[in-house]
């Protein structure tokens with residue numbers, strides 16, 4: 001089977017990832033809220049492309065219970081987790097298995113489209129194909145949000161060679177499979193390249209100061225490990241020790257940069 005940069009083939013990693021996505025959505029929703037408040041409301045029709053376990057859709061539904069939601073993802077295990085959460089009786093929520101490279105959005109007529117932490121997993125050509133298709137199919141008034149990581153804006157101090165190793169290895173692994181963990185810095189360019197008008201491009205810094213040290217590390221440690229160190233018990237142990245020392249170091253600086261692009 002073709003290998004993608006977001007394959008979760010081990011149950012333990014899947015469980016960690018489910019928790020991470022949940023926590024990440026909870027943390028980011030309030031940080032992003034100001035940005036999309038004028039587009040989201042009880043009448044919104046929200047399409048989440050690459051919705052994963054539906055963590056972000058849950059936040060939207062909590063805030064706007066009457067909004068109408070649709071999520072697409074190609075990972076059935078993550079979709080099942082989303083379906084379990086919403087339950088079969090949940091009105092106005094559809095969760096569908098589809099590859100974004102073939103997705104049909106016109107029939108849903110969305111007012112807002114989210115593409116969150118997905119483009120980092122695609123090759124440039126695939127990004128352009130997804131965005132051009134979305135742009136051609138969406139209604140004129142529909143707003144599109146692209147949100148993704150820029151790992152060049154990660155700051156960890158005191159510095160640690162094992163953490164630097166883990167981050168570099170993760171970036172390399174994702175790049176080998178066609179992804180780019182610095183895509184946040186290119187979001188405006190990829191959107192414009194696909195013909196979108198970009199209204200805002202907002203860098204957001206997620207830090208131990210604005211979300212708390214324990215949360216930062218819980219969101220971040222699976223990104224650092226990400227399948228590379230799990231297979232090397234010795235390095236994994238060193239990494240765990242470093243994370244523990246950051247958790248207890250009140251002087252430590254921990255930051256991660258993402259970008260939020262709003263376009264039409």
Ligand SMILES: C[S@@+](CC[C@H](N)C(=O)[O-])C[C@H]1O[C@@H](n2cnc3c(N)ncnc32)[C@H](O)[C@@H]1O
Pocket residue numbers: 006021025049050051052053055056072073074075078098099100101115116117118121
């Ligand atoms: C890091 S997760 C982000 C999930 C969600 N958007 C969020 O913010 O919590 C990336 C998601 O993109 C999905 N994905 C990646 N490439 C895809 C593709 N070509 N078609 C459909 N889903 C894709 C993965 O299955 C995964 O659920």
